[in-house]
Structures are given as structure tokens and as C-alpha cells.
Amino acid sequence: MKCFLTVARKPLQSNVLLIMKLTALFTLFLTLNVSANGFGQDKININAKKTEISGILQAIEKQTTYRFLYNNNLQGMRDKVSLTVSDATLDQVMQLLLAKTKLLYQMMNNNLIVIKEDPARVSAFVQVRGKITGEGGVALAGVSVQVKGSTVGTTTNADGEFTINVPDENSTLVISSVGYDIQEVALAGRTEIAVALVTAAKAIEQVVVIGYGTANKRDLTGSIATVKAKDIADKPATNPLSLLQGKVSGLSIVNSGRVGSEPDVRIRGTNTVNGLKPVYIVDGILNDNINFLNPADIESIEVLKDPSSLAIFGVRGANGAIAVTTKKAKAGQLLVNFNTVFGVKHVVNKMKLTNAAQFKELYNEQRANMGLAAYDYTNWTGNTDWQDEIFQNGTLNYNNISITGATEKNRFYLGLGYVNEEGVIKHEEYRKYTLNFSDELRVTKGLRFGVTMNAYRAELPVNKDVGGALRAAPIAPIYDPNGSGLFHTLPSFQRAQVFNPLLDVETQRGLTIAREYRAVGSIYGEVDFLKHFNFRAQLFADYGFNTSRSYSPVLVVYNPDITGSANPGKFDSTSKKTAVAQSQNIYPKTQMDYLLTYKNSFGDHNLTVLAGITTYYSSYEATNSSVQQGTALLIPNDPDKWYVNQVGDQATRLGGGDAWEDASISYLARALYSFKGKYLLNASFRRDGSSQFYKLNNQWKNFGAVGAGWIVSQEDFFNNVKFLNYLKLKGSWGVLGNKNIGDLYRYPAYPTLSGSSSGVFGDQVIAALTPEYIPDPNLNWETVTAWEAGFELRALNNRLSFEAVYY
Template identity: 30%
Template structure:
């Protein structure tokens, strides 16, 4: 016979919260199923098995606490209230409230989640971060998204109202996401009523970062990544396209065109599509006959070999695109002031060749306590950006490079025998333009923008419960663009002239807000807030 004795240690203690006993808290030996519940005085006694040295204390509404026993046999354990989203302070209109006190529909966006997806603007990063908010983007670098709160509310403009540091802003595509401290979405009429008719589509309120308590602090953040275009659609190759062409004409009772694919019982792929339908050795494809005359496009004699395996147009116009961001921030505070200064550089190439977006931005937020009850401050952002993104109503239009990539027939190569562009000039091959040629010719086009946005404010506390605030802010925007339009020769529908277009626009808007607030708490539990 054998006898095993397991050494145990008796540990007693008291669990309190805010110097009050916690009744009914669970005290468990970590890693075991040994547990007890605290009594009316918050006290407990528990037997701790050998080899175990930690207790886990849990109670609804209090933060779970793990305590190391060590050599002690008596413990005094203090627990704290669990911080929940109901205690979050939410900006609603021109004031702030605890989330638990709000009766309207308000969503608080977690900024850490917002920045977990690299992007040029906060609009595109907002996708999937708040219930009832729909974000649609065509993924062009630097281009703002379409944001809808609870669907469409009118036949006109359905964009929400954006408020940045108390100042109305047209969109968020110019705001540096690294500068955002908090974001709230006011979704119903009750929450957004203070903004009037402007808030009929909802309101998105953004507060930018400010200096925190402590000495000067420098932070640097960066990321670098690559965006892959994917394989694109699985389209027909040249022979499959020829077979489909014959089948479509046959099924519709029309004569099969013999220009490119011959006059046999089945389509035959030619060696050349221009001159149409020619085979190798034909005198018409003698390179000596080649003539490209930009002064007489229609009189030019071009020779284009057929791509019998098929041109992958999506692959020709797309590429792996790098994306990077560098952000450096200097912040700090003292007894009478706080400050934050930040610089940001964002660079994103498009997966469509010869397209990019670059942004440089600077932020300066300061606040000074002139006296104990008087504060002044300012929030300022200066931004400049440059891009060369895809034109023609985004990526989704029929006339865009992506659209032309799917419309072009696979038998058409990118270049002709002399290295010039090839296209649908060859007969019976549609009227799509060469999308790679379009992007190459547009590589020097530019759109440049300068924006200054911010506000100045002053606050005065008086008569114990009153605060007067005045804020004057707005923005100034200057935009310049230029683009070239070149003669084309490779398409069935060509541009017949060269042109250069340049333009600019500028606008400014200002908002002056004055408010008086009364705040008081009665009997320690009744809050009154009058604006």
C-alpha cells in the first residue's frame, strides 16, 4: 500500500473596492478548479494546492485581478471599476456627453481599428468600422470615398456633414488619418439636430490630437507595403475569341466576316491583323512598306502582327504598387500650455501603370491657459498633394483604362512591328483604344492641391458653472491641374490633334461660432447641461 500526501496552503484575505467590501466575488486558484466566494465582509479562505502561487479574483463590473501569493497567508485585495464603452466621452454637436447618457444613435469609431488598414484618407478607412455606415470607393489612390449613413435620404447629395475640431469640412479626403484623436458618427435626427438641415444625411465629428501631460515627446511611425493587382478576369484567348465571333454571326443568320479569320469552314488566326488577315510571306507585310506619318494619320501604312496566344490586357496595364507612410510628431505640455506638431508624408502608387498619389501635411495644435479660467488655442493643418490618377469617372467607366482592357480583343498586341502602339485600327476588331498607350501618354498629367484648414478659439469660465467659447475657423483651397492630349494613330477612332489644357480653381469658407454653456450637478447625481 502507498499513501500520497498533497501539501496545501491556507490563504485568507479581504476583497474591497473603493474601501467597501466586495460581496460575492469569485476567488480562484489560477490553473485549477479550486474556488470560493467572498462573504458579507468581503472576506475569504481558500486552500491553495502545492505548486500554485496565484489567485484570480473576478466580479461583474470590476476589472479582473490576478494576485501573486508568495510567502503571504493573508491578503488585502483592492479592485477597480471596469471601464466600459458606456463611460466613453462622446462629442455630440457643440458639447460632450458620456455615452451612457445619450439617447440618440451615436457610433464611436475605434481609431486603432481605423488605422489598421493603410489608406490615404479616413473616408476609405471608415469602411466596416461603424454600423449603419456604408463606404464605397473605386480604390484610386488619394480619391475620397462615397459615405452613406443609413442609406439614401434624398435624390440629391447624400454625403454626411463632416465636422473637424468644430469646423465644417467638405470631405475627409484631405485629413491626415494619423492626426485623428476621436471620431463619432451621429446617425439620427435627435443626435445631429443642432446642425440643422445640413445634418439631414448624418454627421461625422472628428477631433484631432493634442499634447498630453508630461514633457516633450517625439514619436515616429512608418509603414511600407505593396498592393497586388491580382490576376484579373479569365478572358478568352485569340482562338476562342475567333470561334465566338463566328458562332455569334452564324447564330444571328449573318454572313461571317472573312477579313481577319479567312473564309474556311472554321476561323483561322492570321499572322497579321494589319494589313488585315495576312499571312507570313505576303508582300503586303514587308517591313519596308511601314510608314507612320503623324501629319497624315489616315495615310499611314502600319503593320501589326497578330498575338495568337492572346494579349492579357489587364496584366499589361497593372503592376505591383508600393504604398508608404512616414509620420513624426512632437508633443508635450506644461502647467499652462500644451502643444502638438506633426509632419506626415504619404506616397501611394496605383496598380494601374503611371498613376500615383503623394501628400505632404503639417499639423500644429496648441492651447494656452492665460489664467486659471481663460484658455486660448488653435488647430491648424497645411496640406499639399499631387496625383496622376485614372481619369474618365474613376476605374469603373466604359472609357477607362480598365474598361478598355476588357473591351480590347486578345489578338491585338500592345505594339506593332516597329515598336509603336498597336490597336483596334485593324478592321473588325471593335473600337476600343489601347489602354496602355492611354496611360503612357497621360504619365505627365498632374493635379496639384494646396489646402489650409483650422480654427482659433478662446474659452472663459465664470460664475462657477458658465463657460463662454468663441471659435473662428475655415479653410482656403487652391487647386491647379494640367493635361496633354496627343494625336493617336493606332485606334479605329483616333484623336486627330494635339492639345494642352491648364486650369485652376480656388475657394475659401469661414465659420464663426459663439456659444454659452451652463453645467451643474445637483445632489451629487443630477446633471444639468444647457447650451
């Protein structure tokens, strides 16, 4: 039902007529008490396409003083209609809105309107119920069910079920869902149906995120793996990278087990000499880590592994790339989603170590082999499993809430997250607060503007070491046997290198306050023009800020080896004076992209060309300071006093700092070409200019790659191969760059000076300084030449997928 209503108003014929009408209107306003029992003077403007009736009623409520009362389960309320009216009265709108339903409306007092079923029109409609499933009989939610030839429609619920009113029992329903073939179902007198949708052939042609855009995976010659949100939704983790463990071939994820820590990530092993980390891209923003993201806000993760996919990243592409797309609002009504996870974690396989008796036996054998007498174990009668003493069952709790809403013009998403996770070592605790916000405004069909924001605050744990528990001798007791409550020291043969493991775990509890803040956002504009062109301009900003304060107390332990009456309690101090330390750092980054894309198909040829300019700036500033007790009073164990300029002996105060900045500009281009949809050619190029080599006049470096592919399954001779649905041969070659260097080489053209041999001039000794190295005039970024060759196939009606490459 395509409904249009235009209320035309003729222009006034004269100023006199205008004055007369205004006078009459003013008189009415002063003298009459306007009743709400009629249809009022509210004018309504609506432009809705395929919107549920209940949604249109909500729009009317926002424009007028009317309120609607109806049962959400009333047949017809979920019917989708299209309605366009301008300056219409309520009566006109309601007549059009309910014309092809079995509903009627009734005006009550106080501008209340009741929507109910019209008994006289019930017989004019046939109610049809049904259920929609996908492959394997899985219920499909959100499937569109529409009466053919009309705009009457509805959608399936979470169980795949729907109810719809059709004009007659011989109507035809059009059933459609993204990723499935559209089906037309003739009712032929049936009032209950069951429909199984078939996966569309086009759904198999997966769209993946590549550098500075997206592409159909079928058209690419490289190796890109995609991990969807549904594949990682049931895996709790504070760092999104941990979710990829075991999900992608060639991707190594090694978790340290420390709460809140970043895992070691390697794509296809060790590729470069300096640094191994891949580059991360979050909604187009290049980054060094993604710990600020909430895993619940992630829509998909792409892992880019081959030269043709990575060359577009230039100097940052040698170790692979991981591209993250966060969730955005999808078309539909306002949705609120909340989920919470609670769990417990513990160490499953502890290292097998000797007990006290076994240790004594082995240690005595060692001493005998060295020609030494047996050790005196009089004071060392413990039998301690130090792993049991430091480990705990850690709890974890993840909470996420998201609010999404979308119309034809605007898409809005807001996600909030809170994480509280304990480590497997006692007193380790990590708290994380996240915010994900995005909003896109579609001004016209070809003009869009948007903004994204990811914010993060974390209370960092003080990570403890397991090494002490593995090395500490089991013959040492935990506490002073005399009941002083002090921790027991370790035997003399270990005391200088190893402390009682619980000394660090228990006495350092709550003595460090470390917080991390980060905000990553972007603003962009995008326009389509001249049919085949798209231009996108985007500004990104990333601001990080870390603070830390810590306290070092006096540490006293019980040492049974101390003799003499001067110290009858046998107290030994490993730290005799208190101290306080502070530090903070900031690391701002900005990125600007200007991208022009041309996409066209002509005859058997398909071509997509990208050209652009991107700039990137990053910097780092850090300061730190510490003060000791010295000759001053004992520094109290009170966080309010942990400031270096307020306590301690100021003569002992030390300070330091670090800073650097880096800027680059890059020109990039990429072409994706296919002929007859089966012969593929990909090429990419990037030219990077860096401020770090400006002094050497060697700031520019070129990177590029080329790839080719052949979809064999598209050839005529392949038609007789029934068990294979898809086969593609592919290969690529490229030159990639690596920018992962340590802080010592942030300015490679300016080597630092270090002490060298001193010179003697008369009675004076002059210290000499020498550069750490002599810069090579050809010094530039590390480059890697890479290539790969392989194939992709799908078989058994696309149920089996297989990909193999040699690189």
C-alpha cells in the same frame, strides 16, 4: 513632499543706503573676477507639481548657467515631486529637491553639478520593483505609482514596469491610471509586486463627440459609434474615410480602388433625393470632405446616425455626420514619435474574360446568327490579356512624425506626414504632404485660448480607366509586329468606341501636372464663469487652391487595315494636333461659432443646456483655358511650355469659368436631461437662414428632434439579473435637412436661361430663351422626417456589447 520656499527681501530704508549698495555692487563688478566655484547669485523660480526630478533640473538649467550631469537610470531621478520656490539660491533648491531621496549633488568646475547616490542615505530607503497590467495581462504604460501620504512617485515604462524608493518596507503604494480603479497596495515587507488593475465603472461611460460639444454616451438617446485611433492604426490609407470600412454598422464605405480618391460614403443607405454625402466635422469645423487629414493625426472618429444627434446640424444633417477629433498633446514630458509603413498592393480578383480562341468562337457564332460571313482574322492573331498589361504591383509608403509637449499651462502638438502611393494601374502615383499643429494656453483654471491648423499639399495622379481593358478584344496584339514600336489598333468592329488600353496608360504618362493645396485652421477662446456656465467663441477658416496643366500629344498607332502605297507603314492617327490646357480654382470657407453652455446637477436632476449662434460662408471660383496647335508650330512636350498664352494658335484659344458663393446664419439649442441617472430626455433645435432663398423671402427653415431613453438596468427589479450588466431602451424622432445640391442650382431663385423655339419677324429669325424652370415661391431645402427605436446592452461583465435599432 510639498515644498515651499520664499526668500523675503526687506525694502531699503533710505536713498542713501540704496546709493551705497549700488556703488558697492558696481565696484565689485569692475574689480573682482567672479568665480563659478561657489553657488553664484542666480535666483531660481520654480512652480512644479508632480514633476520628475530630471524635469526640474532641466528647468534650473534654463534659468541659470549651471549644467547637471547624472545617469538617467539613477534611482530617484524619475521620482515625482512638487516644488514651489521664488528667488531661491541653487543650494536652497537642491536641498529641498533631494531632501527625501537618496541622492546628493556635488559642485564641479565650470558650473557643472554632478548628481549621484548618497552612500550614507541608501539604507534609509527601500527599493521596490513591480509590474502593472490590465485586463488580459496586458502591460500598462504611464501608470502613476505614488507613496501614500507623500509626493514621491513614478510612472511605469512601456513594459508596465517601475522602480521606486520608499521610506520603509511597510509603506503603501497608490496606483492609478485613467480608465481604471485606483488601488492601494500595502508592501508588508515585499520589494517586488505585481498588480492587475480593474477597469473602472466610469470608464465604461464613454464620452463622445456630438454637434458643438461632447457628452456622456450614457446620457444620450441616439446612435453614435466611436472608432478610436488604435482601431485603425494598422490600416494604411491615404483617405481617412477608407479606414472606417467594416468598422461601423449602418456605415457603407465603397472604395473605388483609385489612388487618392474619396470613397463613396453612406450612412444608413439612401436618405435624400439630392446628394448622399454626410457632413464632416473636424475639430468643430463643418466640411464637405476630409482628404486633407493625415490618418496618423486622428485621435477618434464618431459616426452620428440618428435624428436626435443630427438635428443640431440643421440643413446639413439628413445624411448623417462624421466627427473627427485630431490628436492633442497630453500631460507629460516632450515626446517624439516616428513611424513608417511600406507595403505592396495588387489586384486579387481580376475579371474572367475570354482568350483569343474563345473570343473568335463566340464572335463567329454571333455573326452566323446575324447572317454574316465569318470575320477575317488574318491580321488579328494576338492573344492579349489586357488586364495583365495595364495592372501593376503598386507600392505604398507612409511616413509620420509627431512632437508633443504639455505643461499645466500649455499643450503643444505638431504632426508631419508624407505619403507616396502607387495605383494598381501603371504610372498612377499620388503624393501627399500634411501638417497638423495645435496649441492651447491655459491662462487660468477657467480661461483658455487655442489655435489649430491642418495644412495639405497633394500631387494628384491621372486616374486611368479599367473599362477599356475589359472591353478590348483579346485578338489584337499590343504593338506593331513590324517593330515600329507603335501601339496596335483594335479591330474595325471596336475601333470607333474602344482604343488600345495601353495607348491611354503609356502615352499619357506624365502629361498632366495637378496639385491641390489646402489650409484649415481655427482660433478659439473659452471661459468658465458663475460655476455652471461656459462660453466659447471660435473662428474657423478653410482655404483650398487647385491648379492643373495638361498636354495632348499627337497619337499615332499601327492599323493593319490601311491599304495603298501612300502609307506603307500603315500609320493611323487618333489625335493629329497637339494642345495645352490649364485650370485653377479656389474655395474659401469661414465659420464662426458663439456657444454658451449651462451644466448643473441638483438633487436627482442633471441638466446640460447649449445655446448658440453660428455663421457659415463658402465660395468657389474657377477658370479654365485651352489652346490647340492649329496652324502654329507643334507644341513641344515640355512642361515649361504648357501655358496657353505662350504656345499654339491663339485663334483657337478657349476659356471658361464658374463661380458662386453662399452664406448662412443659424441659431441652435440643445438640452440633455436625466432624472436619477436612468430616465433620459434629449431635445435639439436649429433655425437656418440661407442667402440662396433671400429673393423668395423664404430664407428660414426650422429643424429639430426629440429623444427619450430608459436605463432599465438601474431599476431595483433588475438587480437579480446577473448576466446583464447594462440595458437601455431608447428612441428619437426628428426633422432633418439636406443641402447637397448640384452646381446648377446654387442660386435656385434665379433659373438659368436656355434656347427655345425661335420667332420669325419679317425676314428676321429671333432666337428665344426660356427659364429652365419657374421657381416655386415656397421653394426651400429638402427635409427628411426620421425616427428610430432600439436598445443597448452589455453582458458577461461588460465583455459583450450589443446594440440594435429599427429606423
